[in-house]
Amino acid sequence: MAVDLSQVAHVETEPGELPATMAAWVIRQDREGEPIDAFQVEEIEVPEPAAFEVIVRVMAAGVNFNNVWAARGVPVSVFRSHPEVDHHIGGSDGSGIVWKVGAGVTRWKPGDEVVIHCNQASYEDPEVHGFDPLAAPSQKIWGYETSWGSFAQFTKVQAQQLLPKPHNLTWEESAAYGLTYFTAYRMLIDQCELQAGHRVLIWGAAGGLGVFATQLCKIAGARSVGVVNSDEKGELVARLGAEGFINRNEFAGMMRTGGETPEEEKARFGESRRFGKAVKEILGASPDIVFEHVGQATFPTSVFVVKPFGKVVICAGTTGYNLDFDVRYLWMRQKQIIGSHFANAWECNKANELIENGLIRPVLWRTMPFDGVGEAHQLMRENKHLGKIAILVGAEREGLGKTAEGPGAIYAEVGV
Numbered sequence: 134m135a136v137d138l139s140q141v142a143h144v145e146t147e148p149g150e151l152p153a154t155m156a157a158w159v160i161r162q163d164r165e166g167e168p169i170d171a172f173q174v175e176e177i178e179v180p181e182p183a184a185f186e187v188i189v190r191v192m193a194a195g196v197n198f199n200n201v202w203a204a205r206g207v208p209v210s211v212f213r214s215h216p217e218v219d220h221h222i223g224g225s226d227g228s229g230i231v232w233k234v235g236a237g238v239t240r241w242k243p244g245d246e247v248v249i250h251c252n253q254a255s256y257e258d259p260e261v262h263g264f265d266p267l268a269a270p271s272q273k274i275w276g277y278e279t280s281w282g283s284f285a286q287f288t289k290v291q292a293q294q295l296l297p298k299p300h301n302l303t304w305e306e307s308a309a310y311g312l313t314y315f316t317a318y319r320m321l322i323d324q325c326e327l328q329a330g331h332r333v334l335i336w337g338a339a340g341g342l343g344v345f346a347t348q349l350c351k352i353a354g355a356r357s358v359g360v361v362n363s364d365e366k367g368e369l370v371a372r373l374g375a376e377g378f379i380n381r382n383e384f385a386g387m388m389r390t391g392g393e394t395p396e397e398e399k400a401r402f403g404e405s406r407r408f409g410k411a412v413k414e415i416l417g418a419s420p421d422i423v424f425e426h427v428g429q430a431t432f433p434t435s436v437f438v439v440k441p442f443g444k445v446v447i448c449a450g451t452t453g454y455n456l457d458f459d460v461r462y463l464w465m466r467q468k469q470i471i472g473s474h475f476a477n478a479w480e481c482n483k484a485n486e487l488i489e490n491g492l493i494r495p496v497l498w499r500t501m502p503f504d505g506v507g508e509a510h511q512l513m514r515e516n517k518h519l520g521k522i523a524i525l526v527g528a529e530r531e532g533l534g535k536t537a538e539g540p541g542a543i544y545a546e547v548g549v
């Protein structure tokens with residue numbers, strides 16, 4: 134049946150009762166490929182909540198790089214993570230209204246306004262109780278390793294994923310920070326024990342992770358330098374509190390492409406050294422922390438430029454995940470490499486308080502209508518965006534949902 138997208142902001146039931154079907158953006162295994170084609174709108178049955186689950190009516194959704202990977206089916210098909218359903222409804226960020234709760238849910242009730250964090254784990258895994266849910270064998274990222282994500286009128290989540298929606302934000306602003314902000318929070322605050330006075334190098338500082346890493350450094354009293362691919366993006370990073378920025382186009386030769394000859398590697402290393410000097414000029418010394426997610430292209434430079442006993446914290450390998458670097462710079466100078474993945478519910482709640490207090494702000498580049506899901510992911514795939522992109526679902530227009538005064542989002546209006 135054709136889905137009437139003009140009706141997406143309307144639902145026929147009241148909180149507590151679910152309609153039979155909903156509009157959803159769906160990836161199917163046989164159409165994995167470029168995001169613009171892989172995502173298609175379909176009419177899907179609305180799931181019932183099981184015990185400790187909640188069905189949320191999505192008011193706005195946030196776009197993340199994980200569903201660029203999901204659309205393309207690389208590095209692995211998401212259908213391997215959720216073989217029990219043949220559709221993938223992506224979307225790992227969302228704001229909305231609790232519509233129906235499953236057995237055992239007592240903290241939330243129909244009508245509550247929420248944002249959703251994207252970590253799921255089974256309550257039966259012992260790691261969840263006293264260690265860290267990220268260590269649980271059942272751990273999955275909702276809307277990436279599960280279906281039933283936020284690019285639909287309704288989403289199915291575990292009750293522990295819900296956070297109070299900040300009153301000072303609109304629906305679209307509330308949908309545009311969770312995944313990348315909470316990831317950056319764990320990387321810097323918990324994994325690296327960020328302190329006032331620390332110096333931090335942030336790759337992709339105008340991207341989804343980088344805009345929050347930069348703000349966290351600012352409020353912690355740390356000094357950051359952001360790497361970007363244009364001066365316009367650099368202006369945004371400076372607005373967010375960085376000490377300065379480096380346009381990576383001026384150091385294109387430092388990027389590891391793989392398979393360099395010894396001569397090429399020598400030239401590449403020379404460029405990394407020149408880059409390290411530029412970082413020192415801005416920060417006054419080498420960084421204590423390098424915030425990594427680019428991976429193959431930048432990792433040898435990250436390990437080289439971080440100061441002795443410093444930390445390279447990494448959560449992704451966008452340019453490639455087989456990392457190749459000169460390990461002498463690691464052991465001789467006693468540096469650490471720390472892997473990090475999303476955040477636990479406690480970290481999400483602590484980080485959310487900083488948003489509620491206006492100390493950290495979402496950075497929105499564009500808010501797009503529901504029919505923009507494929508296009509938004511294609512823009513992200515082509516690195517044409519800054520900060521975050523939000524999608525309106527239940528919200529009829531931008532600017533709705535804010536119930537208290539507050540600074541709201543920073544709007545990244547500079548061009549690309």
Ligand SMILES: NC(=O)c1ccc[n+]([C@@H]2O[C@H](COP(=O)([O-])OP(=O)(O)OC[C@H]3O[C@@H](n4cnc5c(N)ncnc54)[C@H](OP(=O)(O)O)[C@@H]3O)[C@@H](O)[C@H]2O)c1
Binds near residue numbers: 197198312362431516
């Ligand atoms: N493990 C986790 O929990 C987790 C959480 C969030 C994200 N991630 C992953 O982290 C990665 C980044 O996510 P994001 O949301 O920040 O994406 P994003 O919004 O696309 O930002 C990434 C930034 O990286 C920079 N970049 C891209 N290609 C580069 C290259 N070849 N060399 C240097 N810099 C490059 C770009 O900045 P410039 O072009 O301006 O330099 C871009 O703004 C993705 O792979 C995502 O899946 C992992």
